[in-house]
Amino acid sequence: MPSAVVLLSGGLDSAVVLAIANSQGFKAHALTVAYGQRHAVELEASKKVARALGAASHQTIAIPLDTFGGSALTDDIDVPLDRPAEAMEAEIPVTYVPARNTVFLSLALAYAETKAAHDLFLGVNAVDYSGYPDCRPEFLRAFEDLANLATKAGVEGARFRIHAPLVKLSKAEIIRHGLDLGVDFSLTHSCYAPSPLGKVCGRCDSCLIRARAFAEIGLIDPAQQ
Amino acid sequence: MPSAVVLLSGGLDSAVVLAIANSQGFKAHALTVAYGQRHAVELEASKKVARALGAASHQTIAIPLDTFGGSALTDDIDVPLDRPAEAMEAEIPVTYVPARNTVFLSLALAYAETKAAHDLFLGVNAVDYSGYPDCRPEFLRAFEDLANLATKAGVEGARFRIHAPLVKLSKAEIIRHGLDLGVDFSLTHSCYAPSPLGKVCGRCDSCLIRARAFAEIGLIDPAQQ
Numbered sequence: 001m002p003s004a005v006v007l008l009s010g011g012l013d014s015a016v017v018l019a020i021a022n023s024q025g026f027k028a029h030a031l032t033v034a035y036g037q038r039h040a041v042e043l044e045a046s047k048k049v050a051r052a053l054g055a056a057s058h059q060t061i062a063i064p065l066d067t068f069g070g071s072a073l074t075d076d077i078d079v080p081l082d083r084p085a086e087a088m089e090a091e092i093p094v095t096y097v098p099a100r101n102t103v104f105l106s107l108a109l110a111y112a113e114t115k116a117a118h119d120l121f122l123g124v125n126a127v128d129y130s131g132y133p134d135c136r137p138e139f140l141r142a143f144e145d146l147a148n149l150a151t152k153a154g155v156e157g158a159r160f161r162i163h164a165p166l167v168k169l170s171k172a173e174i175i176r177h178g179l180d181l182g183v184d185f186s187l188t189h190s191c192y193a194p195s196p197l198g199k200v201c202g203r204c205d206s207c208l209i210r211a212r213a214f215a216e217i218g219l220i221d222p223a224q225q
Numbered sequence: 226m227p228s229a230v231v232l233l234s235g236g237l238d239s240a241v242v243l244a245i246a247n248s249q250g251f252k253a254h255a256l257t258v259a260y261g262q263r264h265a266v267e268l269e270a271s272k273k274v275a276r277a278l279g280a281a282s283h284q285t286i287a288i289p290l291d292t293f294g295g296s297a298l299t300d301d302i303d304v305p306l307d308r309p310a311e312a313m314e315a316e317i318p319v320t321y322v323p324a325r326n327t328v329f330l331s332l333a334l335a336y337a338e339t340k341a342a343h344d345l346f347l348g349v350n351a352v353d354y355s356g357y358p359d360c361r362p363e364f365l366r367a368f369e370d371l372a373n374l375a376t377k378a379g380v381e382g383a384r385f386r387i388h389a390p391l392v393k394l395s396k397a398e399i400i401r402h403g404l405d406l407g408v409d410f411s412l413t414h415s416c417y418a419p420s421p422l423g424k425v426c427g428r429c430d431s432c433l434i435r436a437r438a439f440a441e442i443g444l445i446d447p448a449q450q
Contacts, residue, residue, distance in 0.1 A: 063288055068339045098338035099331060102375045106324060106331040113323035114293045133380045142371040149364045150327045 001027040003117035004163075005108045006055070008032050010045030011190040012210060012223075013123030013166055016174050018053050019181035020165050021121045028121070030055040031111050033104050035097065036066030041198035045189035052184055061107060065097060081193070081203040085212070088131075088205050101134035105143050105162070112160070113151055120147075121163045127170050140164050171213035186222035200224055226252040228342035229388075230333045231280070233257050235270030236415040237435060237448075238348030238391055241399050243278050244406035245390050246346045253346075255280040256336050258329050260322065261291030266423035270414035277409055286332060290322060306418070306428040310437070313356075313430050326359035330368050330387070337385070338376050345372075346388045352395050365389050396438035411447035425449055 004026035008014045021028040032046040043060065050058035080087075101124060108120045124135040133139065140162045147160035154160060166174050178185065191200035191207050200207055202224055214221040229251035233239045246253040257271040268285065275283035305312075326349060333345045349360040358364065365387045372385035379385060391399050403410065416425035416432050425432055427449055439446040 059292065061289060061292055064286060065335060067284065067286055068336050097335075098377070099335035099372075099375055102371065103328075103331040103335055106328040110290060110322075110324035110328055111293050133377055134375045136374065139371070139374045142367070142374050146327065146364070146367040146371050147324075149361070149367050150324055150359045152323070152358055155358045 003027045003115050004119035005112040005117050006030050006121040007104055007108055008046050010042040012188045015049045015183050015188050016178035017121050017123040019183050027056045030058040032060040034062040036064050042189050048187040109147050118158045118160045123166050124164050125166045172216040228252045228340050229344035230337040230342050231255050231346040233271050235267040237413045240274045240408050240413050241403035242346050242348040244408050252281045255283040257285040259287040261289045267414050273412040334372050343383045343385045348391050349389050350391045397441040
């Protein structure tokens with residue numbers, strides 16, 4: 001079985017991606033980046049998801065991106081609540097973390113090289129992507145080009161592949177796909193503004209996108225029940 | 226004055242790069258990545274260099290790449306000593322850190338975005354580069370393409386530039402350039418295998434490359450005296 005590195009956040013999307021990597025016959029090494037997000041509940045969720053889906057290994061690396069600032073996900077900035085879908089699509093939100101996916105993929109690439117893995121999986125999505133520039137297919141292609149130039153493995157002839165199997169799916173399609181693969185969404189956590197005890201708010205962009213998508217397929221989000 | 230982010234290691238090359246960024250009229254924000262290198266003496270050197278050259282700011286970010294392993298610079302692997310120049314050029318050495326410059330540039334990009342800077346400086350060198358794939362000009366161009374796709378600033382029209390002013394210089398040329406700009410090389414530290422008290426070995430690739438280059442211009446390396 002070839003090895004792959006799967007970026008695992010603890011959220012809904014990356015849980016489905018881990019299940020997909022498994023289903024494609026990869027030995028999936030999950031990598032969680034603790035980037036100074038305010039909510040440790042995400043890290044707990046990533047551990048539960050990795051265990052439930054039988055990842056070959058699960059490594060967490062702490063990167064204090066909060067020392068740089070510039071995002072509602074690392075700083076003390078209020079996240080917007082109760083926004084309609086149109087408002088979410090109109091601009092890059094305050095939850096944008098500067099160059100986050102570039103940093104995450106770089107770390108995944110470093111980790112992959114030590115595992116002799118050439119396949120990197122991540123759960124970005126260009127449909128419900130809320131305007132994040134580093135979720136676009138052209139960004140992913142540029143990173144693939146970079147990976148082959150950046151590494152000893154690339155110089156020696158390996159070809160890295162960035163797998164973003166959700167990039168063109170709607171959130172409802174992602175959920176359906178995850179249900180087919182046996183993902184337990186009650187273990188996942190996506191809320192931008194949970195309570196101090198980790199209870200989801202149900203009102204931030206992320207909670208609303210999940211709730212609407214589950215409703216679309218006639219279900220209630222098990223993480224918001 | 227436009228702001229720039231300068232990756233500063235504490236070594237000879239990045240000290241010269243900081244002096245160059247200053248001389249080009251940039252407000253230089255130095256960024257040191259503490260990546261689990263075994264030698265804290267490098268971090269001390271970076272502080273001295275930033276102070277001596279008058280960086281606008283100096284930030285250190287700790288990234289535990291040693292949790293991934295795979296390099297003599299983070300693991301307990303012996304570095305080769307007393308190698309002739311030809312042996313250094315023959316292969317990618319054990320001091321290669323997987324995807325290091327990709328990780329470093331990603332962090333510099335994230336930091337730059339929070340500083341509204343679009344210019345990133347780093348001290349890579351393709352002449353004395355000892356076969357590191359992520360020191361090649363084609364790698365740097367690929368990262369520049371990526372940066373413009375990866376960021377909010379790029380989407381909004383900014384153009385990031387990766388400055389690698391040393392990329393085509395020999396080590397002797399770099400030293401001459403630094404001396405012209407007033408760099409105090411006694412503050413810098415490049416040794417791969419220092420003593421527990423931080424004394425340089427004089428025998429690893431890095432010490433030998435420095436010593437030969439200083440000799441070439443009729444000087445003795447002040448950090449090896």
